[in-house]
Amino acid sequence: MNHNSTAKKAVGLALTLGAVGVGALLTARARATKPSPDDAPDYTGRHASGEMDVEGCTVTIGKPRQELYDHWRDFQNLPKFMENLLEVRPVEGQDKANWRIRAPAGHMVDVVTEVAEDRKSEVIAWRSVEGSEIETTGRVTFTDAPGSRGTRVSLIIGYKPPAGAMGRIFAKAFRREPQIQSRHDLKRFKMLMETGEIATSARTKDQTRKAKMEEEA
């Protein structure tokens, strides 16, 4: 693993789930800053609020809440649909997990996460433990969709561009900006849960994104 500071910054960008201790702020801040509050999710606000970017994305998945929750709650499943997450291993003797994350230019970094909130079939939130190399948090909620449409799954992330405007430009260049990455991850989760596989238009095995990313690494 590369521990130089450039790699650390890069790693921050590589995350689906950026930022520090956003937790409850994820829902509270934008509401407070909308002069005329409405029912739209806060992250759809037209005006930036505070120093943190809050990003969210919702998909409807034609499966029951519990099945989706159970799959997500087993964090070892996350690398199946989170492209930059290479591996999740439980930390022995603690209620924590070690996430190995892919960073640009073939770098990797390990982050220890803990569950910040957990309500069966409703919500899972997680954050990196104090003193982690990089800090991350995320929250996924599961609510019943109308009628027989299954479940609405929302993934909300807080994100602070690690190196200001330059950091964001850098991130975009790698197409790993958290907003894009989290939307992609969530849609891949939908594909996996509904169809049992993740769509690829590759014609041969070594043309798949996975093969190409491994080749890059």
Place this chain on the structure above:
Amino acid sequence: MRALTWQGHQDVRVETVDDPEIINPRDAILKITSTAICGSDLHLYDGVIPGVLPGDILGHEFMGEVVETGPGSTLQKGQRVIVPFPIACGQCFHCTIEQFSCCENSNPVEKQDLTAPLYGHPLTGIFGYSHLAGGYSGGQAEYVRVPFSDVGPVVVPDHLTDDQVLFLTDILPTGWQAAEYAEIGPDDTVAVWGCGPVGLFAVQSAIAMGAAKVIAIDHYPHRLELAKKLGAEIVNFRESNVLQALMEMSGGLGVDAVIDAVGMEAHGFAADNLADAVKQKVGIGADRAHVLRQAILACRKGGRVSIPGVYGGLADKFPTGALMEKALKVRTGQTHVHKYTKMLLEKIEKGELDTTFLISHHLPLEDAAEGYRNFHDKQDEWTKVILRPGMERGTARAGQAQETQQA
């Protein structure tokens, strides 16, 4: 394997490329026996649809023999199948309500970003139809990878020939859906713009659905002749004033339903079309919407507008006033092929529908580039081209449409 690849504006070539492999569990690999060039492939050929990259394999009308299956496929080796051109998972919200061409799960996630900003939603995956529709390798090749092979492919009985069933993959259901969207009643007069394959099948379907009168509009004499043989009255837009003719032929009421089977590359010298053609040439994303404008004006008040023709971008001078003030109903979209295949296969088996009248040429896959050139340049005689991977280079066989012409 050998495959027809796109290289640039009006430049397609047959090249040797890597064979497809099973990647996902529900995949199957087909050995292609027949594949057709679609009118919508000409939009790719002309470069008016973005997101096609050099080397991309085209072709979304194909059938063949199953030679390999993934563990999640329900197909068996040796089965002979036709494959719908849209790729559908069968399990998302849209697939469960039979809106297969709106499947949410077939366009790979990272490709969805190419069309979502333009349309508000991403396109569904389509074989061989640009990276906007997923970037899937098409079927104008010796082999093809078919995702979700437990959902799309339909096994065809041995006693039906390839020519009889190949068009179940696209143009037959597309013509049928277009007529269905026209909501045809027994007293209705229906006008169809474009006597290409989809227009002709729309004419045939509209007649099968019991329309009192079907009027076909084109400028190619042979294509109009085919429409006439199906039972349509014909209007040649080079000879007649279309709007006036349609008003007269529908007793001054206007036609009850209009079907635009032309789409974004309309021919003709009307002022609006020339302006659109210039805009399309300089690549500012404009569709040549002349036919659609005319169809909306021709449609009677409270009538139906059905649009199977492909549009991709934006059109200006769109008659929003006529659309609203005349209380028109619009139905459009890529065809939900999966919804129609079995029903239409039965009609073919019973002899109620014949699709072979359309075929003008059988060519070896190796001569596919020639097929494109002629289908593009000689639309009157080259009504439908079928490519066969097995045929020897330089051999060509006439189809029924050509015989009609010579007779």
